[in-house]
Amino acid sequence: xxxxxxxxxxxxxxxxxxxxxxxxxxxxxxxxxxxxxxxxxxxxxxxxxxxxxxxxxxxxxxxxxxxxxxxxxxxxxxxxxxxxxxxxxxxxxxxxxxxxxxxxxxxxxxxxxx
Amino acid sequence: xxxxxxxxxxxxxxxxxxxxxxxxxxxxxxxxxxxxxxxxxxxxxxxxxxxxxxxxxxxxxxxxxxxxxxxxxxxxxxxxxxxxxxxxxxxxxxxxxxxxxxxxxxxxxxxxxxxxxxxxxxxxxxxxxxxxxxxxx
Numbered sequence: 094x095x096x097x098x099x100x101x102x103x104x105x106x107x108x109x110x111x112x113x114x115x116x117x118x119x120x121x122x123x124x125x126x127x128x129x130x131x132x133x134x135x136x137x138x139x140x141x142x143x144x145x146x147x148x149x150x151x152x153x154x155x156x157x158x159x160x161x162x163x164x165x166x167x168x169x170x171x172x173x174x175x176x177x178x179x180x181x182x183x184x185x186x187x188x189x190x191x192x193x194x195x196x197x198x199x200x201x202x203x204x205x206x207x
Numbered sequence: 208x209x210x211x212x213x214x215x216x217x218x219x220x221x222x223x224x225x226x227x228x229x230x231x232x233x234x235x236x237x238x239x240x241x242x243x244x245x246x247x248x249x250x251x252x253x254x255x256x257x258x259x260x261x262x263x264x265x266x267x268x269x270x271x272x273x274x275x276x277x278x279x280x281x282x283x284x285x286x287x288x289x290x291x292x293x294x295x296x297x298x299x300x301x302x303x304x305x306x307x308x309x310x311x312x313x314x315x316x317x318x319x320x321x322x323x324x325x326x327x328x329x330x331x332x333x334x335x336x337x338x339x340x341x342x343x344x
Contacts, residue, residue, distance in 0.1 A: 123248075124241060124244065124245055124248075125245055125248045125249060125252070128245065132267065139269065139273070139277070140267070140268055140269015140270065140273045140274055140277075141245075141267050141268050141269060142223075142242060142245075142268035142269045142273070142274035142277070143269055143273060143274060143277035145238055145241040145242060145245070145274075146238060146274075146277045146278040146280070146281040146282070147277070147281060148241070149234060149237055149238065149241070149281065150281040150282075153234075164248070164251075166251060166252055167247065167248050167250075167251025167252050168244060168247040168248055168251060169244070170244070170248060171241065171244060
C-alpha cells in the first residue's frame with residue numbers, strides 16, 4: 094500500500110501543476126473551484142489543502158496570476174488566471190508530454206499497438 | 208453552538224502553522240489565508256453550520272502534517288521540529304555522549320590495570336608463543 098501511494102506521488106510530481114495550468118487556460122477560477130475539480134480525480138487527489146502551496150509556487154514563478162474578487166455568496170474569492178509565461182509553459186509541456194508518453198508506452202508495453 | 212466550528216478551524220490552522228517553521232513568513236501567511244478562505248467559502252457556499260460538516264471540510268483538506276509537508280516541498284524547505292522537542296533531543300544526545308565518555312574512562316582504567324598485570328607476569332608470554340606453532344604441524 095505504501096508503494097502504491099509512493100508511485101502515485103511520483104507520477105503526480107511534475108504533472109499536476111500542468112493540470113492546474115490547463116484548468117485556468119480558458120477562464121479564471123478560484124481556489125475552491127480548482128480544488129473541487131482536482132478532488133474529483135482519484136489519481137490526482139492528495140489532500141485538497143496541498144493544492145494551495147502548489148498555486149503559491151506557480152504564482153511566484155510567474156505562471157499564474159491571482160486577484161481577490163468579492164463574492165455574491167460569501168467571503169472574497171481568490172481567482173487564478175494564466176499568464177503569458179504560464180501559457181508557453183503549458184504549450185511546452187504538451188509537446189514534451191506526448192513524446193514522453195509515447196516513449197513510456199513503447200518501453201512498458203502500454204501503448205495501443207502493444 | 209456557533210463558536211464551536213470556528214474553534215475547530217482555529218485549532219486546525221494553528222496545527223498547520225506550527226509545522227511551517229522554516230518557510231518564508233509571507234508564504235506562510237499566504238497559505239494560512241488561503242486555507243482560511245477555502246474553509247470560509249465552503250462554509251458559506253454550502254451552508255455548513257455543524258461542527259461535523261466543518262470537520263469533513265478539514266478532513267478533505269488533509270491532515271496538518273500532509274498540508275505542511277506539501278508547503279515545505281513547494282518552498283524547498285524542510286520541517287524543523289519545534290524548539291521544545293529539539294531541546295529534548297539535545298538532552299538525549301548529551302546523555303548518550305556522557306554515557307560513552309564514562310564507558311571509555313572505565314575501559315581505559317581497566318586496560319591500565321590489566322596492562323600493568325601482564326607486565327608483572329612477564330614469563331607467561333613466551334609460553335603462549337611457544338604454543339602457537341603447534342596447530343600447523
